[in-house]
Each structure stands twice: as structure tokens, then as C-alpha cells.
Amino acid sequence: DTEVTQTPKHLVMGMTNKKSLKCEQHMGHRAMYWYKQKAKKPPELMFVYSYEKLSINESVPSRFSPECPNSSLLNLHLHALQPEDSALYLCASSNRRVGSTEAFFGQGTRLTVV
Amino acid sequence: AQSVAQPEDQVNVAEGNPLTVKCTYSVSGNPYLFWYVQYPNRGLQFLLKYITGDNLVKGSYGFEAEFNKSQTSFHLKKPSALVSDSALYFCAVRDAGSARQLTFGSGTQLTVLP
Numbered sequence: 050d051t052e053v054t055q056t057p058k059h060l061v062m063g064m065t066n067k068k069s070l071k072c073e074q075h076m077g078h079r080a081m082y083w084y085k086q087k088a089k090k091p092p093e094l095m096f097v098y099s100y101e102k103l104s105i106n107e108s109v110p111s112r113f114s115p116e117c118p119n120s121s122l123l124n125l126h127l128h129a130l131q132p133e134d135s136a137l138y139l140c141a142s143s144n145r146r147v148g149s150t151e152a153f154f155g156q157g158t159r160l161t162v163v
Numbered sequence: 164a165q166s167v168a169q170p171e172d173q174v175n176v177a178e179g180n181p182l183t184v185k186c187t188y189s190v191s192g193n194p195y196l197f198w199y200v201q202y203p204n205r206g207l208q209f210l211l212k213y214i215t216g217d218n219l220v221k222g223s224y225g226f227e228a229e230f231n232k233s234q235t236s237f238h239l240k241k242p243s244a245l246v247s248d249s250a251l252y253f254c255a256v257r258d259a260g261s262a263r264q265l266t267f268g269s270g271t272q273l274t275v276l277p
Contacts, residue, residue: 053206055206082264089251089270089272090269090270091253091267091268091269091270092207092253092267094264094265097264105264137204139206139207141206141207150195150212150214150257151197151209151212152207152209152265153209154199154206154207154208154209155206156205156206157204157205157206159204
């Protein structure tokens with residue numbers, strides 16, 4: 050199983066809503082990532098979890114709150130977002146061993162903030 | 164510091180012709196280099212990587228890339244393009260001696276014309 054599964058695929062939310070994005074992998078990877086991607090642009094790293102601990106936060110606004118409940122799951126909690134937060138949100142995971150360092154990406158959640 | 168450049172925003176090629184998508188990089192130490200492909204409204208899909216060893220790397224779907232240390236390049240190639248290869252291609256680099264995460268290039272839109 051080389052899949053990273055993200056739900057939902059599409060999400061429309063108002064600026065006062067609270068919602069969560071979910072990501073799951075069963076490859077035994079111990080590093081998991083959230084990226085934000087605007088159209089035709091490269092992914093921008095938001096957060097990195099390593100062994101279920103937050104290791105990198107790329108100065109992301111507090112309206113985005115990550116959570117890693119266990120080694121297979123990664124959540125991104127959203128609250129009071131702005132229209133400019135509309136984007137494709139990608140989850141990824143990787144094996145930390147040297148020589149096997151590619152990341153596997155989910156298909157993303159297309160988020161629209163209205 | 165690490166960086167990667169994809170000098171062409173758009174590459175057009177006729178079906179059946181060879182294709183090249185260019186990538187150059189800059190790292191302080193040894194590079195880990197990756198190519199990813201992204202189809203519309205989908206996540207990134209891993210194509211191939213260079214970690215060490217043979218400079219010619221073969222990947223998925225008939226793609227290959229050549230690591231050239233003197234020219235700091237890692238161009239993606241395919242001998243005979245298919246219309247289905249039309250997609251957005253990202254080169255990415257990570258400094259092997261660094262704790263930094265992947266740096267993505269700006270992306271190249273490949274269009275294969277029938």
C-alpha cells in the first residue's frame with residue numbers, strides 16, 4: 050500500500066467556520082507533512098511531523114492548527130480562514146531512512162473559503 | 164542554502180518526439196534530487212530520484228534523468244513523448260547534509276501535441 054489518503058477531496062467553508070482536513074497513510078512512514086499549493090505554483094511547506102512530534106512550523110498563521118494523533122494520521126484544523134487561504138492542501142509522508150527519502154503525496158483537499 | 168531552478172515555464176513537444184525538462188540546483192553539500200509530476204487537480208506523483216551512484220536514473224513511465232555534477236543539472240528526459248505525459252513537472256532538491264526539507268522548483272508545464 051503506497052497510498053496517502055486525504056479527506057475530504059473538496060471543502061467550501063465560510064470565514065467563521067471550523068473544519069478539519071484528514072490524512073492517513075499505512076506505509077509505516079514516520080515523517081508526515083502538510084503543504085499548501087496555489088494554482089500552477091510549487092507546494093509550500095507548512096508543517097512537518099517527525100515521530101508524531103511537530104518538528105517544523107514554517108511560520109504558518111495560528112488559524113491553521115496541525116495535529117498528529119498517531120503514526121498513521123495527520124489532521125489540519127482550520128478556523129477563521131481568509132479567502133486567500135483558498136488552495137489545494139496536500140499531505141505527504143516519507144520514510145526517514147537514508148536512500149528512501151522520496152515523499153508520497155495524497156491527492157489533496159481543494160479548499161475554498163467564502 | 165539550497166535552491167532549484169526550472170528555467171522553462173512551458174515546454175511543448177510533438178507526440179513521438181523526445182522531451183527534455185530542465186532543472187539546475189544549488190546546494191552546499193551533496194544533493195538529493197527528485198522529479199515529481201502533477202496532473203490537474205491531483206497530488207504530486209513521484210517519478211524518480213538521484214541519491215548516489217549511477218548518474219543516469221531511470222524512473223516511472225519511461226522517464227529518466229541524468230545527474231551532472233559539474234553543470235549542477237538534473238534534466239528529465241523521455242525518448243518518445245505521449246499525449247498523456249502532458250502535466251506539470253516539478254524538480255526538487257534537498258541538501259543531504261542538512262536538516263532542511265525539500266525545495267521545489269517553480270514547475271514546468273509540459274504539453275505534448277498530438
